[in-house]
Amino acid sequence: ARAVRRRVRHETCRAVHLLTYVGAALAFAHQLAGPDIAGGVLSLGLWSLLHATVAVLLVWYRVVVPVRQALRHSLRVLGVHDEGPGVVSVVVQGIGVDALRAEPGQFFRWRFLRRGLWYTALPFSLSAPVRDDTLRITVKAAGDHTRRIRRLRPGTRVLATGPFGALTAHRRTRRKVLLLAGGVGITPIRALFETLPGGPGDLTLLYRAAGAGQLVLKEELEAIARRRQAGLHYLLGRSDEPFDRLAPQALRSLVPDLADHDVYLCGPPGMSAAATAALVRAGVPEERIHAECFTF
Numbered sequence: 001a002r003a004v005r006r007r008v009r010h011e012t013c014r015a016v017h018l019l020t021y022v023g024a025a026l027a028f029a030h031q032l033a034g035p036d037i038a039g040g041v042l043s044l045g046l047w048s049l050l051h052a053t054v055a056v057l058l059v060w061y062r063v064v065v066p067v068r069q070a071l072r073h074s075l076r077v078l079g080v081h082d083e084g085p086g087v088v089s090v091v092v093q094g095i096g097v098d099a100l101r102a103e104p105g106q107f108f109r110w111r112f113l114r115r116g117l118w119y120t121a122l123p124f125s126l127s128a129p130v131r132d133d134t135l136r137i138t139v140k141a142a143g144d145h146t147r148r149i150r151r152l153r154p155g156t157r158v159l160a161t162g163p164f165g166a167l168t169a170h171r172r173t174r175r176k177v178l179l180l181a182g183g184v185g186i187t188p189i190r191a192l193f194e195t196l197p198g199g200p201g202d203l204t205l206l207y208r209a210a211g212a213g214q215l216v217l218k219e220e221l222e223a224i225a226r227r228r229q230a231g232l233h234y235l236l237g238r239s240d241e242p243f244d245r246l247a248p249q250a251l252r253s254l255v256p257d258l259a260d261h262d263v264y265l266c267g268p269p270g271m272s273a274a275a276t277a278a279l280v281r282a283g284v285p286e287e288r289i290h291a292e293c294f295t296f
Helices: 010-032 041-073 144-149 183-195 218-228 248-254 269-281
Strands: 076-084 087-093 107-112 122-125 134-140 158-164 177-182 203-209 231-236 262-267 289-293
Touching: 010 041, 041 158, 107 134, 122 134, 122 183, 134 144, 134 183, 177 183, 177 269, 183 203, 183 218, 183 262, 183 269, 203 218, 203 248, 218 231, 231 248, 248 269, 262 269, 269 289
Parallel strands: 177 203, 177 262, 203 231, 262 289
Antiparallel strands: 076 087, 087 134, 107 122, 107 158
């Protein structure tokens, strides 16, 4: 499945995923006539109850909850801003947004009610803390759907389900924290960089990217680092270069007391796996590595 997914568009994978609902419904109808169920009232009732429960939960969390939140908070696009090649930030404003209790590091499933976007809800992390009844996400174009987000207009209605995710301050166990991001995985890390409690020298951010042109939210990160007197280092270079910027010795040279840190990690699967292995070899206990992967 992974080999196939790498070769097809995200929209195609999404369509196949949605068709599994149709497959499950057809299979259920076929099973009701099968010899293992049709012969007993109890087995037929229990099997039907299980499927009905799943159907109700699906409708509740995929339809009712997003619509209820949309009506309650009246979420609309406030603006779209370019952040770099193929990357935009979308600011969404609503009423009583604080009631969502969204924390830095978490994500929502977003559905923008305009042509070409309304039929798909995708997960995007908050790239800034909630303030003034606004939510902000930062999106990298990775397919037709994400490319269309650049063309969103102010006033577009938004359905947002969430918040989800445990990459939050509640997982912290140490005074010192290392934030490690790869590519557009900087989005939840940037929000944490601004909000995690800590004094001068307690926070360090390492940002892995192929080159300077791939850095996202660079000016914001540098402003936060200056204001909080936090460490900020860019690990630039292609992944196929001889020097491994995520090697244990490279990480320890930037963060000498690395083993005494909590680590928040977010990036593509390959980078996250390599970074986790390097951190463990550098002496960071695995239970203090709090990771979230971006797969698209």
